[in-house]
Amino acid sequence: MPHDLLTVVVAAYNEGDSLPLLHPRIAAVLEGLESQGVTGRVLYVDDGSTDGTWSVLQGLAAGDARVGLLRLSRNFGKELALTAGLDRVDEGAALILDADGQDPPELIPRFVELWQDGFDDIHGTRLVRDGEGWLKRATAHAFYRVIGRLSRTPIPADTGDFRLLSPRALAALAQLRERHRFMKGLFGWVGFNRTSIPYHREPRAAGASKFNFWRLWNLALEGITSFSTAPLRLATYLGLATAALAFVYGLWVIAKALLWGDPVAGWPTMMAVILFLGGIQLIALGLIGEYLGRLYEESKQRPLYLVDVWRPAAGVSSRQVPVGGSGHAHRSAAAGGEGA
Template sequence: MKTISIMIPAYNEEDVLEQLYEKLTFVIEAIPNYDFELLFINDGSKDRTLEIIKEMRETDHRISYVDLSRNFGKEIGMMAGFDYAKGDAVIIIDADLQDPPELIPEMIKYWEQGYDDVFAKRRSRAGETWMKKWTAKTFYRVLQKITKIPVQENTGDFRLLDRRCIEALRTLRETQRYTKGMFSWIGYNKKEILFDRNPRAAGETKWNYKKLMDLAIEGITSFTTAPLRLSTYFGFTISLCAFIYMMFIIAKTLVIGEMVQGYPSLMTVMLFLGGIQLISLGIIGEYLGKIFTETKHRPLYFVDEYNNEKVMFEKKERHYESKGI
């Protein structure tokens, strides 16, 4: 039988894990002719998340877990899941039950029809403020316009990926990651299904506006150099305007002369030019920072424990080699 891995990244999710497990087991036990692996990625949780996962594993052999040595973030946590997942296909689902497990049978149906990436698109987003909805919609519109790849709007990480998609993603070892863009970048045969996203079943969201802004900047700088080109256009336009204004001042001085005046306009122009320069330097700094981080060639993550076994770095490297990395 084919094996399907259900990957659940988790960070401080003790309040919702038991509800998630009950719903997942109810869904997968109604799906015949498949073996399932429930792969939890504990991303350095500080509560009882890991302890609860271990307790569930004692009674259900389908549960596996990867305990990262610290909190590396969800993007890196998913990369660890790609490395350790055993299934012929991998379903990514959040632990907070905002993504309904009831969609899993439909995802498997389309996978069997030949689709490699079956992704769930949010038709509505319950439990989110209008501000968050508006900023998300604006971000996706901007990203779609400035990138050369089709990034799906209102689509998160909830999806089914065929094994060949997983192998393609595992070759992308960059440390500054925007996985939603990578799903689009690798291509393959995709299928969209719509769903209404639920509010969190319990606990609090880990994504505040600062983290969402960092993720947005990561997405833009990871898949396009448009901000650098935009700063070039700004510089060229301002230089052209400054040259035209300079010629106007010279002509005016030669014809009618010029008194010493214009302090407010001079300060306005100086502050405007200084602001444009700082913005351009900030954009360049973002890209330089990414280059600096990537040139270190550090491992993406370290695993403290995998299924009750302590993991040494050498063992992890052999694990990668056995998987073809």
Template sequence: MRTLSIVIPVYNEQDSISPFLEAARPAVARALALMGNGATVEYLFVDDGSSDRTPDILGILSRLNGDVRHIRLSRNFGKEAALAAGIDHAAGDAVIPIDVDLQDPPEVIVEMVRHWLAGAQVVNARRADRSSDGWFKRWSARGFYRILNRLSDYPIPENVGDFRLLDRQAVDVLRQLGEQARFNKGLFSWIGFRVATVDYVRAARGAGASKWPWGKLWSLAIDGITASTTMPLRIWSYVGGVVALVAMAYAGFLVVRTLVTGIDVPGYASIMVAVLMLGGLNLLSLGIIGEYLGRVAREVRQRPLYIVAETPGAEPAPAVERLRA
């Protein structure tokens, strides 16, 4: 008997939860029919420290519906940690993370399951177009993926978010990974396995407002690059080498010119330009090094990625979730 786990991270989504379940149930029922007799589903909501009525609504739904479970984190740890918590606690043979806002259509789940039954272990849901986004978001997303894939040690598919199907074997591997600074899209790509892709058109948000302002998107982009590659450090080693060679060549030129022509070296302006340029390069390179050192510090502290405060309807959860190592 197979089980399908639908993992839904939520943060202050009191208006979106019930519409999501109403929209998801028909599509999931068709997916269960493909999986054969006795197939079951669990809707696993991860409450990422909500301050509205989200915990109350989830409590009511889990008591009234045997296929709804939820866990509550002790505070807002961020979507990446909440998604990791859901994957850790999912019991299904296949796990599908999905947002509650209905921008990712539940109907795509049927095609995902079809590919999974055909042998795929990871089924990516890829946006066919980004016409629903503004021009700046489309441009910045395209630039991010191009930069990331040029720098990364492994390819990360463009226009693929967290919405995908993960086989139990893939889930078990993900649970063994110990990163504290999470970039789940990178980890989903890093693990490999047999991959299939389903294209879909993203819908408008069903209810509520986006929890992703530009500041958070920028932080996610930085986390994505630093989590996926050390190439920025190597690039600045190359830049430093090139600058040193140029400086030595220019110094040699000035010495030769002074000896041959007797022209004095121009002073203040050229020195200030060189100092300011090198100072800027130093600060930029220190910032890049600092990003990586910050990640190292987070890993060395070995704090848990998230803390589960409550798992209603299940065995009492420990106060502090296990270290992901």
């Protein structure tokens, strides 16, 4: 009886300490998938690491024939590293797993069960986030609620990249080649049959997170501007409200001068009004600039990423961008299209 294929895609940047701890857990799970009629493979994507990550990955590949390696020419960021890995899965499903060990690979059999039941996007929803400070947990909680209200694209709350994508979901995702990529939004935009698995997120296996608050802020800004024009509309409403208040205040100043001969307001009042209106205008211009900057990046049509080394494992194809996809979640997708 032919087996289905599952490729575990792991994007890593300076994770040389955590990968030796993570891979044995993945390998043990893949061995158990045989009983579910699934053959498992692992594809590690080195996103231009500057530590010993690539050497560690080479060692893992030498000791396990199921391991494929992809090394990018430089650090392109996690979103593009995930895109590069998913582009090279043209058969079977793909499961995305973080390299830090916080998302438990032991849940993979449950993901596979739901895939075999016909679901296309099975995502893990975090109930508890161990190893993270209260500020990071609070800001992450707020971000998912804000983008959930601003965006028409369904983006599940408290859900990261830990998910399984069926062949047709992968094929649909491969058609989305925008440069500014917020993967959680792209997963939601694809749609199809979706379900979630609640889980307990563990602390990092080793090392420290590469996402500081500045990078998380930029990621949040990327997500909001990629999947919502609400900030532009807010700037419009704010401008209209400010103009209305200014008009009403102007009528009041004129009425006071005509009725009571009230003197013109002094320098402090004038400066306060000028600074307020100037701040509103600069905020509006900044919002417009964010969207124009994204249009500028898209117009250049540069490749999403460049590959330095590509060493596929058995069952992981070198084809770059599968497209198309139809039918049931468990059905193989058509392949073809242009390279990344």
